[in-house]
Amino acid sequence: MPVYRSIRDLDWPLLIVTLALCTLGILQIYSATLATKWQDAWWKQILWVVTGLAMMWVAAALDYHVLLTQVGYLYLAAMGVLAATTFAGSKVFGSTRWIKVAGFTLQTSEFVKIVLILVVARYLTEAKSSGSLTWKDLAKLAALVGVPMLLVMKQPDLGTALTYLPILICGVLMAGLRWKYLAIVATVLVVTLPIGYHFLKPYQKDRLVSFVYPDRDPKGTGFQVIQSRIAVGNGGMWGRGAKESSQTHLGFLPVPHTDFIFSSFAEEHGFVGIVIALVLYFLLIMQVVQNAQTSTDKAGLYICMGVAALLLFHVLVNVGMVVGRMPITGIPLPLMSSGGSSTWSIFLMLGLVNGVRLRRFVN
């Protein structure tokens, strides 16, 4: 297949928005970790971003059609690694999410997202050719996504496990589902969720309770919710200025460079700052969606929409948690939160999106 690909054909608007967000992230990591034990996190993050860019290029260079043909092996391999992590990974903060590979500590569940996007895209492309999705299709898709979810929940890492859901839901909705099915699925979910609550770990229940009633135990579980809202409110319209934020720098804000980086950002740069950042995220997602729209085939569309749904979910849950409108789940903010696995996996996904774009005229 003779294909002409060059850097010129990459999605430059997407790339610019991506790098802008990464820059905000690195600056904020620098400011938030100044004089703490994480104070070298900012240059590590630069390292992640630079290597992430390379990965993105590689992912874009690969033909996603070829990837999709190999997705079965990818899926099996991913499950193997995930299982290995869950049962033999290194334990940090009471959960085993990480394995060490060549000196890097990787959170494997982050990379599983990519595989799931591909698996869902592959399955839907094939199933959809026979019309609407059947119950059987739904069951199989649920199983394909459910297995890694259960493994990740076992680590335990409910937040990351939940990020797999939007890939599935978005894919199914894009493929088209009968209203009747939709209604039934929705009903079943509404009925089973309260039952599922009883299977949550105590700390997860606490988090849900403190989301609803943050003032019940202000020094305990509600602490993070309250402190994050205080940090955000303390920022006001214009922010306290970089390095001037008391909530961030006196340690009241939990993990201000990872999960709560947006609280710290909101405290230092105020409402104006967060509007700029959120506009960038909005542009990022819209640009990914635009690539879905211009895709020449369904597979490309599913991949792009899977990525868009995942990004939207991450932003909704993380930023929603920061303003106290979502329970604390501990998932990172894409591109801004410090962390290699998350950054790399986002760049790989954006690479896939670029790959779809590069091949839009090729058919």
Next chain:
Amino acid sequence: MPLLERERKQHEGLLSLRPPRDDPKEAAGKIAVFQYLTVAVFVFLVSGFWQLQVQNPEVYSEAAERNRIKSIPLLAPRGKILDRDGRVIVDNKASYSLLLNRDQIRWEHLPAIASALQLDYGDLSSLIRRAGSRPQIIIKDQLTRDDIAWIESHQDASTYPEMQLIKSWRRQYPRDGFAAHVTGFVGEISEAELESPQYIDYHQGDIIGKDGIERQYDKTLRGVDGQQRVLVDNMGRERQMENTQDAVPGKDLHTALDLDLQAVAELSLAGKSGSVVAINPQNGEVLAMVSAPSFDANKFTGRISHTDWNEIASDPRKPLLNRSIQAQLAPGSTFKPIMAIAGLESGVIDDETIFHCPGGASFYGHYFACHLKRGHGDISLHRAIAQSCDVFFYNVGNRLGIDRIAHYADLAGIGRKTGIDLPNETQGTMPSTKWKMRLSRQKWYAGETISVAIGQGAVTVSPIQLVSALGGLGVGGRWYQPHLVEGGAPVLLRKADFNPDNLQQVISGMYGVVNEWGTGHAAQLPDIKVCGKTGTAQVASSDKTKGAKVRSALANNAWFVGFAPMEKPEIAVVALFENGEESYNAVPIVRDVLKAYFDKKARLTSGHLLETELRRVQSLELLSSIAAFSPRGLIE
């Protein structure tokens, strides 16, 4: 469709197969839905920030400030109470107190804190509950060295972070109850006080003056607490000092008291029950004021313990009563100078009026005895005052009638509060026809006037009233408001327009009391013309005491009021010796104080004032230093 079947099977086996091509355009509508959803999500998020950052950022910036700023109260020291020479009577001693930060208090910590600091857990928890929403609650003052060591090793974030050690001031009163009734004492504001309008600016937990000068001048003495603001991190570790608002110390109070005189008065009343008050009748300054028995004001400065309070408050000898301003006792014969001026001014007697005293006289069918059973014979005013002839004054009283007596007594301040700057002064009683009508709806009987004429019956006075009344006569019929704290011009309460000759007769009679073989000759001082009047006042009517075996509680009270020098009195002293039996027992008390006054004055005016002399009573490790110079030492 066999092809599809095969594909499915392959898929289930997760085998690879090139996906079929199809047209993605059919999903355009769904993508549009996704885009709307995205817009909705971002609007939802931005509105969250809008609510927190734009609508009410103050709430959160204040919350952030509460997070990071720990404010440590800087307690203002109360003003010192000084004597007229600037010597310290009431001082402050630096100490440490423990407070608990309300928002960090964990109830499960309290039993441990209470037991480590020897506090009663019940007291502590009720203290904290009573504190309401006050952010910081002082739970123990005057921490011991052990307390401080324990607190310092247990106030870290992992044990009891609610504890905060602060510097405080302990009020230090003279030892052994010296001047305790004058100084009063401080204590924590009570619920009742908090509700009264007088304490509108005060807060729960405030230390306020409870009695005496401490109470009267609380607003002057108390300072304004400051606070130090410290930046803390999430573990409560102090990072840096923020702006500090310094405490404004309370103002020192200069009193008119003379510690030397006070010391002499204290000692001369030692072991007795009664009162000594010395004033300057020319301006109302109170030079010394003692009430015995006394109490140790230092015991009241604590915050929680009430055992000492109960012990003192339930003492039958009533040590808390400031007899100087609160006793209400018959003045006895000390009332006679007032009778004399009333008689002369009304014209019912003059310097030639003579009554015969056979040792008693009958009025309105009752026999009234003179204290001298053999009688004074024919007696005129001068000798009647000097030798305190009762029969003479029965007759004067009989001629005057109760309302004229009441008029002059009222002028002298009997039955009126003097308005001294101390709380809870009593009014005393000066009977009159109106008074009786108001009190019991009964007519005044002329026979009742006879007892009043010698300061018995319904007349009651406090020592401060009596010394003010007679001192005012001594300075020519001018009565100044007695005051402890210096400042401002003396307040002239009343001025009488007496005939100077009449006044001179009364004063010369009082001179005779001391200097002409009168009843108060023990008050004589060389080269100083001392005037005075004795009084032996019955506690109950003599009929009751006659047969009584237990006399002590019902024994007569001994009074003596003296002033000097005769021409222009600058000091007037009253001594009340409760159950002192005979008036001559009160005379030496007054004499000691007068002598101390004039000795000191002589030394001051002769230029031989030694600094060391004044400093003897300087530090109020008091009675020990007073013991070092016995009053005799000062006087002889």
